Amino acid sequence: MSDKLTANTRDKNLIFTPSHIANFICKALGIKESDKVIDPNCGYGLFLKSAKNYxxxxxxxxxxxxxxxxxxxxxxDTVINADFFDCENLIRExxxxxxxxxxxxxSSGDKTNGFVFVEKMLDWMESGYVAVxxxxxxxxGTAKEIAKIKNGILEKHTLDAVFTLPSDLFHPNANVSTCCMIFKVGIPNNTETFFGYFKDDGFVKKKNLGRVQKDDWNSIEEEWLHLYRDRSNVNGKSVTKLVNGDDEWLCEAYMETDYSKLTRxxxxxTVRDYLAFLIKNGDYR
Ligand SMILES: C[S@@+](CC[C@H](N)C(=O)[O-])C[C@H]1O[C@@H](n2cnc3c(N)ncnc32)[C@H](O)[C@@H]1O
Structure with a gap:
């Protein structure tokens, strides 16, 4: 199994988690030897491979x-070929x-964009954490089905953290902006959520190679882990806030901009992008 195999997979639902992000999530959760870890849609097992380090x-x-x-x-035998939705009893056991x-x-017909898997998983666990x-x-979450799930989840579980992930994380297999949510199982939401603006992982897109590491990932990961563990409020990087199911669960909605870091x-x-936008829409005169 390798990241190359991942990069060759074009099916929209077969988009695998880059290993450095899977490792980061395992570290953020502080997985230890006594933990029991499940990936209910495990693909080739990239998350399982990271968890196996612990x-x-x-x-x-x-x-x-x-x-x-x-x-x-x-x-x-630690993986099975089955439909997650048929595995409630097994997971509870x-x-x-x-x-x-x-x-x-x-998936066609899933108006929740995958959230339904999380809703079930949270309800089938007794305690612990779900990172998704x-x-x-x-x-x-403005769509009706998604807002309903968000509200339902917070009645029973805590939204511990949301990390905004790099926009091109799944390049070249998918062009979708993603985030990682962490939930604490079985405790209704009444504490502040940590929101991290983790968009720059030091990787860049390279033709025919996918995303390749440019900057020092280890120090970036170290900084992300510190921000999360300390639940820091740092302009341009992270913020904590108590949210409800109708709110946006995204750092960008609450974080202060660090204007001192803006360069010429x-x-x-920004001006070039705006001009391009006007020209594309026929609004530039
Ligand atoms: C986006 S991939 C992610 C794989 C892996 N979790 C990772 O992060 O690399 C989603 C995986 O879920 C599998 N899948 C889709 N529907 C499923 C279901 N109902 N039960 C179990 N697996 C499912 C797909 O075949 C695919 O391998």
């Missing part, structure tokens, strides 16, 4: 047989306390 107690479910077969080569999720966002990568549409280059780019 615990042998891992379990994956994958619907697509060909994908499952690849995961099985590495994870043997196994009692995972950590769920790592990147569910399908684009979802499209921004779930965090902004940023200003020129």
């Amino acid at each position: 615990t042998d107690n891992i379990f994956g479910i994958e619907l697509v047989e060909d994908v499952y077969k690849v995961a099985k080569e590495e994870f043997e 196994k009692k995972p306390n950590i769920a790592l999720m990147n569910p399908p966002f684009n 990568i979802l499209p921004m549409s779930c965090a902004i 280059k940023d200003f020129e780019k």
Whole structure:
């Protein structure tokens, strides 16, 4: 299994989590040996592979047989070929306390963009944490189905954190902006959520190569972990706020801009983008 395999997969629902982000999420959750980890839509098992650095107690479910077969080569009987929605009893029996999720966002007929997987997972766990990568549409949540899920979740569970992820994270397989939400299971939401503006992971797009590391990922990861663990409020980077199900669950909605960091280059780019927008819309005279 490799990131190359990931990069070659074009099916919209087969978009796998880059390993540095999977590792970061495992570190953010502080997974330890005694934890029981599940990925209920495990794909080739990239999240399971990261979790295995901390615990042998891992379990994956994958619907697509060909994908499952690849995961099985590495994870043997810790993965099964099944539909997550048929696994309620099994999941309740196994009692995972950590769920790592990147569910399908684009399944036809799923108006929740993958949120329905999270809603079920939270309800089938007794305690612990769920970390899930979802499209921004779930965090902004104006669609009726999504707003309903957001409100329902907060009645029973806590929105611990939301990290805005790099816009091109899934390049070249998908062009969707995503965030990572972390929920604490079984405790109604009544504390401030940590929102991190984690858009720059130091990777850049390179033709035919996908995203490649340009800056020092280790120090970026270290900074993200500090901001989250300390629940810091840092202009341009992070903020904490008590939200409800009708609010936007996104850092951008609450964070103060750090104007001292704006450069002439940023200003020129914004003016150029705006002019391009006007020209494209036929509004430039
Ligand atoms: C976006 S991929 C993510 C895979 C993996 N979690 C990761 O982060 O790399 C979603 C995976 O969920 C699988 N899947 C879709 N519907 C499913 C279902 N109902 N039950 C279990 N797996 C499902 C897809 O086949 C795909 O492998």
